Amino acid sequence: MRESHLSLQHPKEPQVASKPAADIINSIGGADNIVGFTHCATRLRFTLKDASGIDQAAVEAIPLVLGAVPQTGNRYQVVIGGAVETVYNDIMALPEMKNHGTGDSIADVKAAERAKGPRGKFAALDTFFEILSDSFRPILGALLGASLFITFMALMATLGVIPAWNAPGVTLDPSWQFINLMWQGVFVFLPLMVAYxxxxxxxxxxxxxxxxxxxxxxxxxxxxxxxxxxESVFGGHASVVQIFGLPLTVTDYSSQVFPPLMMAAVLGLLTKGLKKIIPSSVQLIFVPFLSMLIMIPLTAFLIGPMGVYGGAGLGNFLKSINDFSPFIFAVVIPLAYPFMVPLGLHWPLNAIMLLNIQSLGYDFIQGPMGAWNFACFGATAGVLFLAIREKDRLMKQTATGALAAGLLGGISEPSLYGIHLRFKRIYPRMLVGCLVGGVIIGLGGGVKTSAFVFTSLLTIPAFDNIPLYAGAVAASFITAMVLVIISGYKTPEQKAEASAAIALAAESNEDAAFASNAAAPVVAGGTGTATAVATLLATIGSPVAGIVVPLADVPDPVFSKGIVGIGVGVDPTEDTVYAPAAGKVVVAQPTGHAFGLLLDSGVELLIHVGIDTVNLAGKGFDVKVAAGDRVEAGTPLVTFDRKVIEDAGYSLVTPVLVTNPRKFGSIDEVSSGQVTAGAPLITVAAK
Incomplete structure (x- = not known):
């Protein structure tokens, strides 16, 4: 079971995995050598096929790696410290890691959102939208690139450099004709890409x-x-000719998406059926031949025309709503999109947009959709502003990447899944931005575009009423941004966690470097400027009654080498762990095995109940507090069942560690032998 890290980080949409992430995977034998992968409070935990050939020195030489710990049973741990989840996410972003790992990934967020809607309740519907998504997602880059060429042509026409390039009867100069061809390859042959x-x-x-x-x-x-x-039919848009006595509808399939989708659905079923009846030794020849023999006539005579006119019917239905009331349409679309995108229900609308352009010559959906997109990006900008002000480095990185993807590429997923769905206070503010932009577009009578574009800053010139559209999306952006800045995006609990996490993350590298040189608790005067008469800053009591164990004797090298922090261990004789001093709970693991406290004295304390007890997945633990709770000395944190832990073969020794020792002059163990809960265990002196 995956465990949250001690120093809470902000999850983000995986983008480009860092080089240290790739180096870590390569150093342990590559993704193919990994059987299982998760992480705990400070370290990456691997279960490998073969751990015998790993060069530990090479692993530990990788930037961000604080240490490496081989274990029995081909288990291997790589110590990262406070940045463990960031590194975990970077590793999971590697293409070769697609099928490894568990936990709160972007895919998990998407699945959780789908479960709230009809897709999560009906398997067939979920499969339908997954197929639709997978049919378009690989070609989004080509569509985006082509859309920018169209935007450029629209801008040139707006500025009067060229005539209205898409108007009937207009002939462009050969040079501009060539530029105009640059986008047509993608959209004219779009059915072939979708079919593939x-x-x-x-x-x-x-x-x-x-x-x-x-x-x-x-x-x-x-x-x-x-x-x-x-015979000409449908107002000249198609012709019917007799082929072997059967009527064949001939129409323009350029830019169509419904016919190839329907064809592929039937082809998939046919392929499975043919493979059941044709011997495997000749399938390579006869499955393709029979598939084409059956599917080419079926597509030409039946599936193709059904797809063309079925899709046109859907488009005309939406057009009738827009024609009846552009205002209602312009308001409903941006308010619906924030709920449709997480469920994947927006893909059919994308198909209708393409069909509108092919059949009508323009699309009326993308303008209102832009109000949603820019409200989404505005909320991300608000988060970025707050992250900069709060010196939240990780959220700053997440929001910067998401905002760039949105404003330059019109892509909302990094913002949506990386931030907004994780901080639900954002959604109401974002919806207000959607409403404002939709109302402005509706009052202006709507906007149209003759191209399928990703609604970004770069594609604003693609719309017919540029001032109206630009004003609407600017209003959406600014409204959402200002509301997020004013109200914040975190709950009070998340604010408390983040403030401590930022401090931990800022010092993690310094602390790790300092701690790695210590194999035992530091004595007075042992940390540079501290002296034997240093001012006592804090006395930390034992969180549990038991027998004191010197740090060097804790049965886990990650702890005993001081990689995580400086302190001591306690072998419990009772079954309740208490807060040793007043402070705030930064992390309370749901598994009950680890707690991070930010004490009022400024000491950041890790209490790790037992060794490797994360593997019990909470069995035998009864957690009493939650992250963000205020605790006093003696507040129960967790009770545990000794028999469950011992029967599972795990040590009960509980490390009690100061994880930010760099702040202090000395950290001293002041007790030995038997101690009671609350009895002085560690003293911390100021520099």
């Missing part, structure tokens, strides 16, 4: 799916609609 991705996702040969969809996009297929006897 969807076929692959559904277990069919993706190139077979590509080839099937390519048939209806051939110039020769379009020419069939111009043959003698072809």
């Amino acid at each position: 991705n969807a076929s692959k996702r559904l277990g069919a040969d993706p190139w077979v799916g590509f080839g099937i969809m390519a048939v209806v996009m051939l110039p020769g297929f379009a020419a069939l609609g111009q043959t003698a006897g072809a």
Whole structure:
């Protein structure tokens, strides 16, 4: 079971994994050597296939690594300290680690959000949206790149450099025609890309799916609609020609997305059926052949026209709502998107946007959607402002990356999953921003765009009414940002945790370097400027009755070497652990095995109940406090069942460690032998 770290960090959307993360994985034999992977309060915990060939010195030479601890049973621990979760997330962002690890990852956040809606309750619906998502996600980069070319053409037309490039009958100069072709390759052949991705996702040969969809996009297929006897239908948008006595609807499949999705769904089922009846020795030949033999006519005669006109029907339905009341439409869309995106329900709307552009020549959904996107980015900007003011380095990094992805790329997921869904106070403020932007667009009569674009700063020129759209998204952004700055995004408990976490993170490297040179508690005068007459700053009582164990004798090298902090161990004789002094609970592990306290004296204290007891996943522990609680000396933190721990083979020795020793002049062990709970255990002197 995954354990939270002592120094609470802000989880973030994995982006580019750091080099130390890759170096750690390579140093232990690569991802293929990993059987299990999690982390605890200070260290990465690996279960490996083979730990015998690891060069421990090489592991410990990696930046951020404070130490490495081989264990029995091919288990291996890499000590990181307060930044353990950041490193864990960086490792999990590595492509080769896709199938390893557990815990509160971005995928977990997405799954938790899906569970709140219909996707989490109906497996078939969940599968449908996963297929839809996987069909589009790999080509989002190409769509984004192409959309910027379209935006550039729109900007040139707005400035009068070129005529209205997408108006009927307009002929551009050959130079501008060439620039205009740069985006068309993506959008004209979009059905082929979707067919490939969807076929692959559904277990069919993706190139077979590509080839099937390519048939209806051939110039020769379009020419069939111009043959003698072809009948024009649907206002000239399609033609019907007789093929072997059957009516074939010939239409333009450029930029269509519903036909390839429907084709891939049928192809996937057909492929599974054919593999059941065709011997494996000849499947390579006959499965593709029979798939194409069946699916090409089926797509051309039935699936293709159904997809084109079914999608057009959905688009016309939304258009009728927009035509009836642009104001209502412009308000509803940005207010719906913050709930649709976490559930993955926005993908069908993306498909309809593309279809609108192909059939109508413009889209009316993306403008209101921009109000949601910029409200999302504005809330992230508010979080970034507060992170800078509070000197919260990790949140600053998370918010900076998310804001850049949003404003420059129009991508909301890093903000949404990395920040907003984790700090629920943000959502109401963000919705106000969505409402303000939607109202402005609605009052202005709506906005349109002739391109499928990602609503970012760079694509504002792609909309027909630039001042209206720019004003609306600016209002969305500023409203959400100001509201987050004014009200904050953390609960009181999260504020208490974060303030202590920031202090811990700021000193983690210095503390680790200092502590790694000490294998036993420091004596008076042993930390540089401290002297034998240093001013006593704090006396820390024993959190549990028991027998004092010198730090060097604690049965865990991570603790005994002083890597985590300076202090002593206590072998308990009773079953309740108490707060040794007044302060704030920074971390209270749900498993009950570890607590981080920020004492009123400024001492940051780790109490780790037993060795490797995280593996009990809370069994035998009854936690009495939560993170953010105020405690006094003698407040119970946890009770434990000695028999459960001992029967599992774990030591009960409880390290009591000062994790920020660099702040102080000396940290002295003042007791030995038997101690009672609350009896003086450690003294801390000022510099």
